[in-house]
Amino acid sequence: MTEPGPRTAPSRVRADIAHNARVWNYWLGGGDHYPVDRAVGDRVTGMYPSIGEVARADRAFLGRVVRHLAGDAGIGQFLDIGTGLPTADNTHEVAQHTAPDARVVYVDNDPIVLAHARSLLTSSPEGATEYVDADARDPERILHVAGRTLDLRRPVAVMMLGILNFVLDTDEARGIVTTLMGALPSGSHLVLTHPTLELGGEGNEAAMRFWNENATPPITARSRSEFASFLDGLEILDPGVVSCSRWRAAPVRQNPEVAQFGAVGRKP
């Protein structure tokens, strides 16, 4: 990574412990990581060789979902919580490619994402993008701040890709989703991905244990029924709860399953 100077790196950036946003960026082939992130990332890959495929499949899922929502589904507003470091095909780029007037609010609590947020703040002239430095555990604040950029009386797609796995208590994670979706009108969507131990992924469990002893924030996997419970009360779009690599991917044969659920729900 370009070592962040005092102007770009908030004092809470820690280069001595691996951070999820930076390791995820490493697995995606980005350049925003420290030696400690690469060391932990390589150890995890050694234990769980398909983790790189998981990261790439997750991003490809994001692209397919956002293209569908901004296109056929006519969604013009996106709230992307747990954004990650800027990479190729960020939500606003995909959405505004289809619908130039799309409005996107990004939310993350990692200081290094904040330091790079200006790369997320490019927008088509007709649309808008905003970045909010906030914790997913505070959905009321997220809604309050997002409401400055998004019209919360109109449908919003809430994107929570690879983030509820950092809210270890399932009831708390469900409460976050309920608060967010409860505040949004009919026609809003919830887009989720989440790691699981139920879709194979050799070494995944040991790798998560290693992660929790050596990196931050701690992570948990969830079962299909726990994952599906986040979508309670929503109409789940076809093909339902599947490996994110298989969600409306063609041809399916060329997209082997990865150990990451993906699904999209629509508020009736």
Ligand SMILES: C[S@@+](CC[C@H](N)C(=O)[O-])C[C@H]1O[C@@H](n2cnc3c(N)ncnc32)[C@H](O)[C@@H]1O
């Ligand atoms: C696995 S990355 C996923 C990034 C992106 N959504 C994607 O799918 O490629 C998870 C992101 O969630 C962020 N994150 C983790 N816990 C969070 C929390 N409590 N509040 C806000 N962001 C959080 C991390 O900083 C990281 O950027």
